[in-house]
Amino acid sequence: xxxxxxxxxxxxxxxxxxxxxxxxxxxxxxxxxxxxxxxxxxxxxxxxxxxxxxxxxxxxxxxxxxxxxxxxxxxxxxxxxxxxxxxxxxxxxxxxxxxxxxxxxxxxxxxxxxxxxxxxxxxxxxxxxxxxxxxxxxxxxxxxxxxxxxxxxxxxxxxxxxxxxxxxxxxxxxxxxxxxxxxxxxxxxxxxxxxxxxxxxxxxxxxxxxxxxxxxxxxxxxxxxxxxxxxxxxxxxxx
Numbered sequence: 001x002x003x004x005x006x007x008x009x010x011x012x013x014x015x016x017x018x019x020x021x022x023x024x025x026x027x028x029x030x031x032x033x034x035x036x037x038x039x040x041x042x043x044x045x046x047x048x049x050x051x052x053x054x055x056x057x058x059x060x061x062x063x064x065x066x067x068x069x070x071x072x073x074x075x076x077x078x079x080x081x082x083x084x085x086x087x088x089x090x091x092x093x094x095x096x097x098x099x100x101x102x103x104x105x106x107x108x109x110x111x112x113x114x115x116x117x118x119x120x121x122x123x124x125x126x127x128x129x130x131x132x133x134x135x136x137x138x139x140x141x142x143x144x145x146x147x148x149x150x151x152x153x154x155x156x157x158x159x160x161x162x163x164x165x166x167x168x169x170x171x172x173x174x175x176x177x178x179x180x181x182x183x184x185x186x187x188x189x190x191x192x193x194x195x196x197x198x199x200x201x202x203x204x205x206x207x208x209x210x211x212x213x214x215x216x217x218x219x220x221x222x223x224x225x226x227x228x229x230x231x232x233x234x235x236x237x238x239x
Contacts, residue, residue, distance in 0.1 A: 001092075001107055001109060002033055002063050002064060002065060002066075002093075002106045002107070003063070003064050003066065003067055003070065003090055003091065003092065003217065004061070004062065004063050004064070004090070004091040004092075004093060004212075004214060005060075005061075005062050005064065005070055005088050005089065005090050005091065006059070006060070006061050006088060006089050006091065006120070006122065006168055007058075007059065007060040007061075007062075007083045007086060007087070007088040008040070008057065008058070008059055008086050008087050008088070008156075008223045009057075009058050009082060009083050009085055009086025009087070010056055010057055010058075010086065010224070011056060011057075011058050011082055011085075011086075012056065013055040013056050015058065015079075015082055016039050016055050016056060016057070016058040017055065019037040019058055019060070019079060020037055020038070020039065020160050020161070023035050023036070023037040023060075024037075024062075024073075024077070024079060029069075029073055029077065030069060030072065031064055031065040031066065031068070031069020031070075031072065031073075032062060032063075032064060032065075032069065032073065033062075033063035033064065033065065033102075033103070033106065034062065034063055034102040034103060035060055035061070035062035035063075036060070036061045036062070036102075036124065036160070036164065036166065037058065037059070037060050037160060038058075038059045038060075038061075038158035038159055038160045038164065038166050039053060039054055039055050039057060039058060039059070039158060039159065039160070040054045040057040040058075040059050040156050040157070040158045041053055041054065041156070041157040041158055041159060042054070042156075042157075043143040043144065043146060043147040043155055043156060043157050053159070058082075058083075058086075059156070059158045059166070059168065060079075060083060061122060061124075061166065061168070063103060063106055067090065070090070084221075085221075086221055086222075086223060087219075087220065087221035087222055087223035087226075087227070087229075088219075088220055088221060089120065089170075089216050089217075089218070089219045089220075089229075089230060090216070090217040090218045090219075090220075091120055091214035091215070091216060091217060092109050092111060092214060092215045092216075092217055093106065093107075093108050093109055093212060093213075093214055094108065094109050094111060094112055094113055094119075094213055094214060094215050095108065095112075095212070095213040096108055096210060096211070096212055096213070097210060097211045098208075098209045098210035098211055099208060099209070099210055100124045100126075100208050100209070100210035101208065103124075103210065103212070104210075109215070111215060112215075113174050113213075113215050114174070115173065115174050115175040115178075116173050116174075116175060117173060117174060117215075118153075118170065118171060118172060118173060118174075118216065118230055118231045118232065118233070119170075119171050119173070119174040119177055119213055119214065119215070120168075120169070120170050120171070120213070120214040120215075120216055120230070121167070121168070121169045121171065121177060121211065121212070121213055121214070122166065122167070122168050122211075122212045122214070123165075123166060123167045123209070123210065123211050123212070124164075124165075124166050124208075124209070124210050124212070125164070125165045125166070125208065125209045125210075126163055126164055126207050126208040126209075127163040127164070127165055127207075128163075128204070128207055129162065129163055131204075135165075143157060145180065145190050146167070146169060146180065149176075149180050150172075151171050151172040151173065151176035151177065151180070152169055152170070152171060152172075152180075153170045153171065153172060153229055153230070153231060154168075154169065154170045154223075154226070154229050155167070155168070155169040155170075156168055156169075170216075170229055170230055170231075172231055174213075216230040216233055218233075219233055
């Protein structure tokens with residue numbers, strides 16, 4: 001079964017630009033299914049703020065045939081060497097909604113996270129450019145909701161021009177993430193996410209969109225001074 005990885009590294013603007021323009025492909029890298037390279041954004045920040053878009057912060061989300069393929073990439077390629085200097089988490093796909101063609105053929109695991117166990121969430125979207133201003137209007141309140149939620153251990157957005165957007169978040173528990181999505185629990189008075197989903201169903205912002213939920217398998221390195229970001233990782237793998 002395929003595994004996934006999510007990487008964050010602080011690097012040069014040139015390295016990020018090269019990855020955005022020419023991401024690795026399955027024809028170039030043995031064992032790679034697909035990779036999305038994006039530059040990170042600060043959740044909830046003003047659209048025209050210099051802090052919004054971080055060209056020196058590269059995010060890479062990828063699917064692999066197995067862990068050996070990922071290890072070989074990190075060891076034997078220029079981009080892999082760059083990513084090895086940062087942080088990454090290895091992931092098992094446990095749930096999928098929506099459609100994103102490059103990942104749709106990858107199998108969902110039979111393993112499931114318990115409601116009190118941590119979970120990792122990734123969204124991927126190809127934006128309909130005429131819907132950009134609607135997307136911003138409905139999306140920024142959701143960004144702030146996720147950013148400020150006490151159960152979100154790490155949360156960020158990222159993009160690749162023109163029109164690819166992604167979010168990445170690590171949650172203290174699957175239950176708390178689900179409550180945020182549906183505007184319940186600690187988020188009962190903060191229902192921006194639920195309202196934005198209703199608006200997307202009314203008139204979609206995207207021509208491809210998926211939400212992927214993962215169980216973390218292993219975590220490596222450090223991101224902006226943080227390490228061991230996934231709560232109780234070893235304990236939950238042994239439970």
